[in-house]
Amino acid sequence: MTQSGTHSGTASATTSAALALEPVLATIEKTQAAAVERLAEFLRIPSISTDPAFDADTTRCAEWAAAQLRELGFRAEVVKTIGHPMVLAHHDGPSGQRSGSPRILYYGHYDVQPADPLELWTSPAFEPAIVDGHSYRGKPGKRIVARGAVDDKGQVMTFIEAFRAWHATHGTLPCAVTVMLEGEEESGSKSFEPFLKSHKEKLAADVCVVSDTGMWDIETPAITTRLRGLVYVEVTLHGPSLDLHSGMYGGTLVNPINALAAIVGKLHDADRRVQLKGFYDNVEPLPDAIRAQWAGLAFDEMEFLGEAGVKHPYGEKGTTTMERMWSRPTCDCNGIYGGYTGKGAKTVIPAHATVKLSCRLVANQDPAKVHASIEAFFKDHCPPGCRIEMVSHGMGPAISVPTDSVWLRAAAKALKATFGKEAALIGTGGSIPAVGLMQRELGIDSLLVGFGLDDDHVHSPNEKFELWCYRNGIEAQARMLAEFAATPRA
Amino acid sequence: MTQSGTHSGTASATTSAALALEPVLATIEKTQAAAVERLAEFLRIPSISTDPAFDADTTRCAEWAAAQLRELGFRAEVVKTIGHPMVLAHHDGPSGQRSGSPRILYYGHYDVQPADPLELWTSPAFEPAIVDGHSYRGKPGKRIVARGAVDDKGQVMTFIEAFRAWHATHGTLPCAVTVMLEGEEESGSKSFEPFLKSHKEKLAADVCVVSDTGMWDIETPAITTRLRGLVYVEVTLHGPSLDLHSGMYGGTLVNPINALAAIVGKLHDADRRVQLKGFYDNVEPLPDAIRAQWAGLAFDEMEFLGEAGVKHPYGEKGTTTMERMWSRPTCDCNGIYGGYTGKGAKTVIPAHATVKLSCRLVANQDPAKVHASIEAFFKDHCPPGCRIEMVSHGMGPAISVPTDSVWLRAAAKALKATFGKEAALIGTGGSIPAVGLMQRELGIDSLLVGFGLDDDHVHSPNEKFELWCYRNGIEAQARMLAEFAATPRA
Numbered sequence A, B: 001m002t003q004s005g006t007h008s009g010t011a012s013a014t015t016s017a018a019l020a021l022e023p024v025l026a027t028i029e030k031t032q033a034a035a036v037e038r039l040a041e042f043l044r045i046p047s048i049s050t051d052p053a054f055d056a057d058t059t060r061c062a063e064w065a066a067a068q069l070r071e072l073g074f075r076a077e078v079v080k081t082i083g084h085p086m087v088l089a090h091h092d093g094p095s096g097q098r099s100g101s102p103r104i105l106y107y108g109h110y111d112v113q114p115a116d117p118l119e120l121w122t123s124p125a126f127e128p129a130i131v132d133g134h135s136y137r138g139k140p141g142k143r144i145v146a147r148g149a150v151d152d153k154g155q156v157m158t159f160i161e162a163f164r165a166w167h168a169t170h171g172t173l174p175c176a177v178t179v180m181l182e183g184e185e186e187s188g189s190k191s192f193e194p195f196l197k198s199h200k201e202k203l204a205a206d207v208c209v210v211s212d213t214g215m216w217d218i219e220t221p222a223i224t225t226r227l228r229g230l231v232y233v234e235v236t237l238h239g240p241s242l243d244l245h246s247g248m249y250g251g252t253l254v255n256p257i258n259a260l261a262a263i264v265g266k267l268h269d270a271d272r273r274v275q276l277k278g279f280y281d282n283v284e285p286l287p288d289a290i291r292a293q294w295a296g297l298a299f300d301e302m303e304f305l306g307e308a309g310v311k312h313p314y315g316e317k318g319t320t321t322m323e324r325m326w327s328r329p330t331c332d333c334n335g336i337y338g339g340y341t342g343k344g345a346k347t348v349i350p351a352h353a354t355v356k357l358s359c360r361l362v363a364n365q366d367p368a369k370v371h372a373s374i375e376a377f378f379k380d381h382c383p384p385g386c387r388i389e390m391v392s393h394g395m396g397p398a399i400s401v402p403t404d405s406v407w408l409r410a411a412a413k414a415l416k417a418t419f420g421k422e423a424a425l426i427g428t429g430g431s432i433p434a435v436g437l438m439q440r441e442l443g444i445d446s447l448l449v450g451f452g453l454d455d456d457h458v459h460s461p462n463e464k465f466e467l468w469c470y471r472n473g474i475e476a477q478a479r480m481l482a483e484f485a486a487t488p489r490a
Helices: A002-014 A022-030 A032-043 A052-071 A153-170 A192-198 A256-265 A288-295 A301-306 A321-326 A367-380 A406-419 A433-442 A467-485 B002-014 B022-030 B032-043 B052-071 B153-170 B192-198 B256-265 B288-295 B301-306 B321-326 B367-380 B406-419 B433-442 B467-485
Strands: A075-079 A086-091 A103-109 A129-136 A139-145 A176-182 A207-210 A222-227 A229-238 A332-339 A352-361 A387-396 A424-428 A446-449 A464-466 B075-079 B086-091 B103-109 B129-136 B139-145 B176-182 B207-210 B222-227 B229-238 B332-339 B352-361 B387-396 B424-428 B446-449 B464-466
Touching: A022 A032, A022 A153, A022 A467, A032 A052, A032 A139, A032 A153, A032 A467, A052 A075, A052 A086, A052 A153, A052 A176, A103 A153, A103 A433, A129 A464, A129 A467, A139 A467, A153 A176, A153 A467, A192 A433, A207 A433, A207 A467, A222 A406, A229 A256, A229 A367, A229 A433, A256 A332, A256 A352, A256 B256, A256 B332, A288 A321, A288 A424, A301 A321, A321 A424, A332 B256, A352 A367, A367 A387, A387 A433, A406 A446, A406 A467, A433 A446, A464 A467, B022 B032, B022 B153, B022 B467, B032 B052, B032 B139, B032 B153, B032 B467, B052 B075, B052 B086, B052 B153, B052 B176, B103 B153, B103 B433, B129 B464, B129 B467, B139 B467, B153 B176, B153 B467, B192 B433, B207 B433, B207 B467, B222 B406, B229 B256, B229 B367, B229 B433, B256 B332, B256 B352, B288 B321, B288 B424, B301 B321, B321 B424, B352 B367, B367 B387, B387 B433, B406 B446, B406 B467, B433 B446, B464 B467
Parallel strands: A103 A176, A103 A207, A207 A446, A222 A424, B103 B176, B103 B207, B207 B446, B222 B424
Antiparallel strands: A075 A086, A086 A176, A129 A139, A139 A464, A222 A446, A229 A352, A229 A387, A332 A352, A332 B332, B075 B086, B086 B176, B129 B139, B139 B464, B222 B446, B229 B352, B229 B387, B332 B352
16 A cells, blocks of 8 residues: 555546545555455366366356456446357446546456366465465565466456446446456467457447556566467377387388477477578567667566576577567477377377477567468478378467557556556567457557566466565556546547 | 198197197187187286286286186296286196106286277277177188287187196196296386296296287288397476466477477488487398298288378388388387377476387397487487486397297197198297397297287277187197197207
8 A cells, every 4th residue: 555655646636527546545455355355266267268178167257257347337248159258348437427538448368278287286276375475565475376366367356356446435437448358368269359340339449458468577567568479280190090019010101209290390490490481571670779678677587587497598599588588489389299198108109199389479470371381381291191180279460559659658657656666668478369359350459567477377387476466456457447537538 | 620620630640649639629619609708808807017007907817817727727826026916827737747848838918008099999998899800711700809809818818728628628738838927018027037037947948938929811820030129218308397388488498399309300310210329230131031031921011001001101211111020120209298288279388298219129239228329319419408307118139039949840830730821930020028038037949929910909999809810829829739748858
């Protein structure tokens, strides 16, 4: 609360004609424990969208989120799609609000990554545990450990809890709000684009707040303005028509594991440059202005790699770790399997082997072209008599959002008021296909304001969210809403 | 029975002073159905030695086999080892048998390979099914489908059933017999060598009959005189200390899957020559004599590959498929895994990736040197900051057995009497480390007489044993025993 005290003037000044912010911040402070318990409830639902075994839980999770929003005066529906349902909710804001007052769209996702490898979790992935965490401004902190803690349920709850505080204090929100929560962000977002096309009017808004990114560090807020895109495929190399005895057949025919590995091994050259045809066409060097800005962030390469237990920087020749992370495309295997993978030995030559492969894309790379180039690469290198089968698990282009909008300025103001520090404008290596699709289909720019940290173990065992980040995120979201309400529409 | 009728003269002539063979063959003919049911009982025990989950079944399987032998007048024990137990059984043969009459050692294994991929079996792997099979000399045949049907339970039962027929007919066997059944043949035979060292006296014998190989075809018996050796290892490449988000870290550090695949891809050059240092040292070209003998076998390369659904011969440049199969060393991946291997997509960079790798060895290759060379290869190609961990799953040298011994002549005579055709002297790509170890530790040569066919799906789904091969195998074993009994010791 020290922050909200210190900086309250900022927001209230711009919203003099509107609802008061101060009591909202007081409510947030009073209701911290309950906010954490509500997040834990959200986290107990194993909404793993990529695994059909969890379909019922995923739908239950959507309904849970919709119920939360109804409690806060939203008209919330769980909309069926070709995949997992979409949560769509509307709040009109204060009755008789000034015309010209904006409508803000909020995007997040309620689905999560699979939890495996389960044995590496210190507590069950879907039984949230509160343990010691980082301190903030010298004050000791706790963290909540669970799959989805920060990606993205914890971040979704920062704005839902901000709405809750506004609703509890004033019985309404300071401006009109639409919430859209996706259930397929971790599994290719197949039904997202059709949903946007069929719900354009309901989704009309001035800007979209996306909370699925990170802060610069626990004390420095950030707004993300560059996102890498993604192409994710699964490639199977088919050889013999059945598994064979390696003694009888070894050396006389193509071994699909050896053959697949050989192709994967050719994906990069000695300089770690991706060898897919046309991969770097139109990929531009980093503008000097951005290079200078990033240099100002005093990024500690060894600390970043150290979080991953890595001591040696490694990657595309002639680039820095920060450039590799935010501005260079990649080609990574995310999974591989073939033959006998149980304990001990089995002398088999398998009928096929499979690799899950994804490319992170940067500006001007066409996902469809990269997708085609991957397929061509595997087919061109496929040994005689073998067959390549490729399945797509989704794709999205790289994104950059405007850095000079009134909405970004409003968000930056709220972040400074919360943290007492200017927000850093950063990039991220991750992909949020939704951002690009909303830009294209709805003509709405996104504002990527998130509260995660680099060491949150996103997609890994023991994923966590610092309760300081959760608390400050809720305050920042409450302040942003006040700033947005006071921002005249373009 | 047509065969035994036609050729009975052969054996009875050489065993005039001994127990009559004719009634034994008659017993075999009368008890076929019961012999198949006993094999099915053996096959219902899932003795998967490589998977600790099946340890109890594996021990139960050893006890089942020992009980069978006790019924036939053997002193049978199930001997504890550092791994799975060994079945050791003795029969002294007819009382007051002529001095100078031999003792024959029989080797087989009661353990089996894992059954996965389970979904590809047309009937459950451990519920033996009798279905239509190949015909023999124009007579329609059936086959028994189950894991272990031919490797090696069905073959072990050919000699146990032959003993049963002798015992049922004469109340004894025509000469002294020792049986040794191993429970770790499919999982590295770790305790086999120590067992031989500690049981030298009990295992003393003139020759060892090993039934774990194949016939030339369903009408042509074979004696295998060349076996490839084996080195089997599991190699893990360790990178980051935990699984990571490919968006946050992709491109900034070593991806263990990409790195492992790149190393595996370097194991062979463009001519499919293995690149392990010193791998081909001392590997000699195939002697012209053997090349000529093999040419006489009229091997149909496309039919052999066709059994595996393969249309393109592939392998070491400048060699024929038969040479690759019997006389050239290999380096095959038998399994690979890393990262996310479930359904759908997960954008993870895993902490490690693992490959199961085995080399088939030929004469003069030292398994220990090859083992060391594999480890050196992976370590030499390991990227900076990563770590290679290698586990051994067993090794054994290549073997060749004398082709001019009295025992081989005796076996060949019995095979001709059974099948009416000369036995082919062949090689096999498979490995039976026991043969080399018995040669070294006990000074006993092996006689590799087996009744499997190339299309038996050994180590694959729907493994089967033709009932014609089972029946003829039992007859051949009964005849061999008569021939051995009539063979004076060297």
